Amino acid sequence: MKLFQQLLVAPAALGLLAPLAANATELNINGVSDYAASGEQVTSITQFSDVYPTDWAYQALSNLIERYGCVAGYPNGTYRGNRAMTRFEAAALLNACLDRVTEVTDELKRLMKEFEKELAILKGRVDGLEARVGELEATQFSTTTKLTGKAEFTIGAQSYGGDETNNLQDPATGEYLGDTGTVFSYRTTLNLNTSFTGKDLLYTRLRTGNFGDNGFSGKSDSYTGSQTQIEASKSSANSLKVDKLWYQFPLGNDFQVFAGPLIENYYMLAATPGVYKHVLKQFKLGGYYGAYGASTSPGAGINWISNRNADYSDPKFKVSVNYVAKNGAKSDPNDGGIAGDRSKGKFLSQIAYGTPSWQVSAAYAYSQAGMTVGGAGTPLGKSTSGYDDANQFNLNAYYQPLDSGWIPSISVGWSLTSFNLEDGAADGTRQQAQGWLVGLNWQDAFMRGNRLGFAVGQPQFVTQIKGTDPSNGKKYPADGNYAFELYYDFQVTDNITVTPALFYLSRPFGQETGDSAARGGTGADQFSTLGGLVLTTFKF
Missing domain, CATH: 2.40.160.10 (Porin)
Structure with a gap:
């Protein structure tokens, strides 16, 4: 997973909280329990029986599932995309995505440590190119x-x-x-x-x-x-x-x-x-x-x-x-x-x-x-x-x-x-x-x-x-x-x-x-x- 994709997950999920919570007029404790208790992350958008390619958010939902693996459905195999999301449900979704981001961040840290010398060489070359470009611009x-x-x-x-x-x-x-x-x-x-x-x-x-x-x-x-x-x-x-x-x-x-x-x-x-x-x-x-x-x-x-x-x-x-x-x-x-x-x-x-x-x-x-x-x-x-x-x-x-x-x-x-x-x-x-x-x-x-x-x-x-x-x-x-x-x-x-x-x-x-x-x-x-x-x- 690319670093900028990971960093986009958290704000994207946080953006879901305020507007959707504003539409929730009452707390559905049973719905939250069902959602949180499912515990089963889906691996393909085709596992949802009520999501179709013609839905406007189909591609966005597919990306969250396939790239980040942090979307869960209800036990009956539905996603219920048209209902309002409660703050509890949003928190559950955000928590799952943040766990995944933390895992990938640790992986990146290990990779950066392993290729520390190579990255230092590349940084030196980039700094050298920037200096040469600056010189050319000054003397062109x-x-x-x-x-x-x-x-x-x-x-x-x-x-x-x-x-x-x-x-x-x-x-x-x-x-x-x-x-x-x-x-x-x-x-x-x-x-x-x-x-x-x-x-x-x-x-x-x-x-x-x-x-x-x-x-x-x-x-x-x-x-x-x-x-x-x-x-x-x-x-x-x-x-x-x-x-x-x-x-x-x-x-x-x-x-x-x-x-x-x-x-x-x-x-x-x-x-x-x-x-x-x-x-x-x-x-x-x-x-x-x-x-x-x-x-x-x-x-x-x-x-x-x-x-x-x-x-x-x-x-x-x-x-x-x-x-x-x-x-x-x-x-x-x-x-x-x-x-x-x-x-x-x-x-x-x-x-x-x-x-x-x-x-x-x-x-x-x-x-x-x-x-x-x-x-x-x-x-x-x-x-x-x-x-x-x-x-x-x-x-x-x-x-x-x-x-x-x-x-x-x-x-x-x-x-x-x-x-x-x-x-x-x-x-x-x-x-x-x-x-x-x-x-x-x-x-x-x-x-x-x-x-x-x-x-x-x-x-x-x-x-x-x-x-x-x-x-x-x-x-x-x-x-x-x-x-x-x-x-x-x-x-x-x-x-x-x-x-x-x-x-x-x-x-x-x-x-x-x-x-x-x-x-x-x-x-x-x-x-x-x-x-x-x-x-x-x-x-x-």
Whole structure:
């Protein structure tokens, strides 16, 4: 019997005395004698012929009999629960229960004596935990904010190959493109997750890095710079900056609302398009340079998940709409503002259906002139001239097995960008581009906790230019290249991961390589990029 149950018996019985005695208008000496003389404690409530499961006190009476064994009936097998209790009867009941409590108390004393050492050890541990909790409360960072971080070290190099290595120049600067030296760079990220209600989130991300203009940064002088940009890069000259800042909160049970001065479109999506873990940024989100290409800007959005709080494994519909504007922080309506002609805005919508194991999704984006539709070094560029706006589409799907094994997770994606050209745009202006990828991940590859990854695809390449007319001898664009990456995540500890990786770009200059067969040449000119790196990630 638990101690607190025993201590409850006495007051419970005493509570019976006053009210019930008040209802007894006369002393029934014969009834008291019968009750006290029975001397036989019942062991089951079924021994009472006049007590039924439908009685309101059935469970309480059953507990007194089975737990405490201090309830007696009348010699004729009845309990007579509807009659008033005299003070003598209450005293008899209380006396029986107190005797039982005394017996159990003696047993507890013997047990406490026997386990005195163990109890002392437990008390010491509890006192120690209380002291540690007090110390944590006194020195905690915040009562509303959780801080997490990640430091990433990258060491690697790139080399160029093909018969055009010695004379191919950057079309923008005319500079010679030679092999790159080995570089050692870092990126550090601090995430501040703040919640005021337990359901909302104020997200602040601080970042710094020193990638500068090296070949992994996306800012290289090399024309291939953006296509070899890795996800773990940051070029801030060692200055810590607020990189992301937004607030999100639930609206009802199934909606989530976002708003912030530093946010990208894809952070507001209810569904991630793919599950492939990438090294090169162009493999991000199942094709980063399609509808999902983004720029950190002021923006807002809302998403909806059907039965959001239902079983996680159930299939669900997911719908998202959002908007960001690169010039959203500028007050001049002729050169900025939100939802204006000069906002450089991007509207993104997405619909998806699936479970954590599989999903299909479709996305549409409308991008104003000047908004990111591709990366520098891709055929689209960051601010392609000659067009007013662009319409972009993405189709994506993924499958990942519930159990790790030789079957990998599979992510596939296809994207299309269609430009609306300015009046008078010259022949040769890009009108349409496409891209695709397939990414595979093997979880627990070779060792538990490790991961093997491989991806192949084509970043957005031009498929249509103005003035293309084969009947007049004008050839189609000979653009595009194939991109490959292979990596292995080695989980050293729960907080340290080492990732060796290789990547290869077959023709990163596209039609700028020269002497293409589509433009009447022999097609012999070639140029390629091979890169290797080791990425070490520390999480804290």
